[in-house]
Amino acid sequence: MDKILVHGGKSLEGDVRIGGSKNSALPILAATLLTKEKCVIDRVPDLSDIHYMLTILSSLGAEVERASGVVQIRAEKIITEAPYEIVRKMRASVCILGPLLGREKSAKVSLPGGCVIGDRPIDLHLKGFEALGAKVTVKGGDIFLHADKLKGARINLRGRHGPTVLGTGNIMMAAVLAEGTTVIEGAAEEPEVVDLARFLTAMGGRISGAGTQHIEIEGVAELHGANHTVIPDRIEAGTFLVAGAIAGTRVTITRTEPEHLGAVIHALKEAGFNLSHTSDTVTISPNGARKPLHLETIPYPGFPTDMQAQFCAMLATMNGTSVVTETVFPQRFMHVAELKRMGANIELIDHHATIHGVERLSGAPVMASDLRASAALVLAALPADGVTEINRVYHIDRGYEAIDEKLNGLGAHIERVKAK
Numbered sequence: 457m458d459k460i461l462v463h464g465g466k467s468l469e470g471d472v473r474i475g476g477s478k479n480s481a482l483p484i485l486a487a488t489l490l491t492k493e494k495c496v497i498d499r500v501p502d503l504s505d506i507h508y509m510l511t512i513l514s515s516l517g518a519e520v521e522r523a524s525g526v527v528q529i530r531a532e533k534i535i536t537e538a539p540y541e542i543v544r545k546m547r548a549s550v551c552i553l554g555p556l557l558g559r560e561k562s563a564k565v566s567l568p569g570g571c572v573i574g575d576r577p578i579d580l581h582l583k584g585f586e587a588l589g590a591k592v593t594v595k596g597g598d599i600f601l602h603a604d605k606l607k608g609a610r611i612n613l614r615g616r617h618g619p620t621v622l623g624t625g626n627i628m629m630a631a632v633l634a635e636g637t638t639v640i641e642g643a644a645e646e647p648e649v650v651d652l653a654r655f656l657t658a659m660g661g662r663i664s665g666a667g668t669q670h671i672e673i674e675g676v677a678e679l680h681g682a683n684h685t686v687i688p689d690r691i692e693a694g695t696f697l698v699a700g701a702i703a704g705t706r707v708t709i710t711r712t713e714p715e716h717l718g719a720v721i722h723a724l725k726e727a728g729f730n731l732s733h734t735s736d737t738v739t740i741s742p743n744g745a746r747k748p749l750h751l752e753t754i755p756y757p758g759f760p761t762d763m764q765a766q767f768c769a770m771l772a773t774m775n776g777t778s779v780v781t782e783t784v785f786p787q788r789f790m791h792v793a794e795l796k797r798m799g800a801n802i803e804l805i806d807h808h809a810t811i812h813g814v815e816r817l818s819g820a821p822v823m824a825s826d827l828r829a830s831a832a833l834v835l836a837a838l839p840a841d842g843v844t845e846i847n848r849v850y851h852i853d854r855g856y857e858a859i860d861e862k863l864n865g866l867g868a869h870i871e872r873v874k875a876k
């Protein structure tokens with residue numbers, strides 16, 4: 457397995473270009489199953505998770521062509537059973553259930569496993585499919601969906617930990633071809649849900665309210681092909697802003713969407729950094745004293761759970777005591793043990809991390825785990841004394857396109873060591 461070596465102590469300066477959103481591209485690629493016609497999706501990031509999704513779509517019978525960031529898909533004839541050996545690699549594969557049910561009224565997909573950030577139930581997805589008229593059977597680790605027809609329904613998708621992002625997308629993709637109107641209450645408001653709704657609308661779907669907790673989908677008989685450009689990745693953008701906070705003199709992220717970054721920009725300003733933006737760039741620079749934070753992750757537009765680990769890395773060397781509370785995935789603290797190996801002083805009680813800032817972290821061999829925890833370790837290593845060796849770097853490659861090259865472009869010194 458590849459690993460990366462981060463030589464600490466370099467300061468970052470300059471511009472870095474943000475790629476297309478992984479969490480928007482995945483359901484949009486799945487949504488191309490809803491039509492027999494060709495779809496062209498632009499600004500699809502080059503990530504292993506995207507590769508897995510394209511492999512799944514091909515295995516279902518879709519013709520898939522990729523040329524740099526542009527993907528062409530034509531799902532003229534498809535089967536509705538996805539192979540376990542691919543689905544098991546990526547939990548987000550669950551978002552093919554909605555389009556398969558919507559188009560073919562049938563689906564067989566293996567239950568997504570849990571992952572290091574915690575149990576990843578899909579009870580709300582299945583509740584929504586049943587409300588639309590599908591028979592849901594879970595047997596032998598597989599989910600079977602079947603419906604004679606789908607009828608619009610009123611569905612509440614709010615769970616214990618708030619709305620479900622992929623659940624909202626899945627129900628939209630099934631309801632768009634149902635008979636009658638579906639109302640989703642407690643829908644996720646994330647920009648990725650809005651982007652999916654835009655694509656479905658371009659295909660001929662009738663959707664209103666995306667971006668609010670109340671979405672209405674008026675079913676249509678069929679959908680046609682469409683072209684779409686994916687929104688910028690707000691979590692990659694936030695990650696590079698934190699890199700600028702941790703080790704930067706002045707870092708600008710370009711081709712981004714500042715309005716998707718409101719909570720992250722607010723938190724960085726609270727921590728004492730200077731931030732300015734234009735319509736598609738955000739610039740961060742230090743501003744003297746830096747302050748500890750009390751952060752709580754909540755659904756969009758609140759502070760995103762996908763930025764929690766990166767902020768823990770920044771707060772580890774922030775003078776004073778910070779508290780980070782994780783309400784979306786309460787177990788999502790795999791990065792804490794690794795940060796402590798680098799000298800961080802963090803106490804974990806339930807879903808709260810109390811971080812006592814230390815002067816500087818020290819490089820050490822650490823283990824990547826989930827996607828965002830791995831990115832947090834890279835960030836923590838930037839100002840650390842000495843070299844940090846990050847193993848299992850495939851976790852990072854799932855969600856960040858060439859993060860080492862992009863950071864080196866800003867002045868970091870990161871080496872990627874290919875496995876022998």
Ligand code: EPZ
Nearest residue numbers: 479548576577578579580581615617619620621622762784
């Ligand atoms: C999406 O996952 C993202 N992944 C996650 O990003 C992100 O952390 C998450 O939304 C929350 O913002 C993709 O979009 C591919 P949820 P998703 O359903 O949709 C509970 C990353 O790092 N829940 O919104 O799977 C669930 O356990 C990844 O890029 C149920 O209880 O997350 C969690 O506590 C990690 N029942 C909460 O809801 C359900 O049926 C939010 O989960 C579904 C979810």
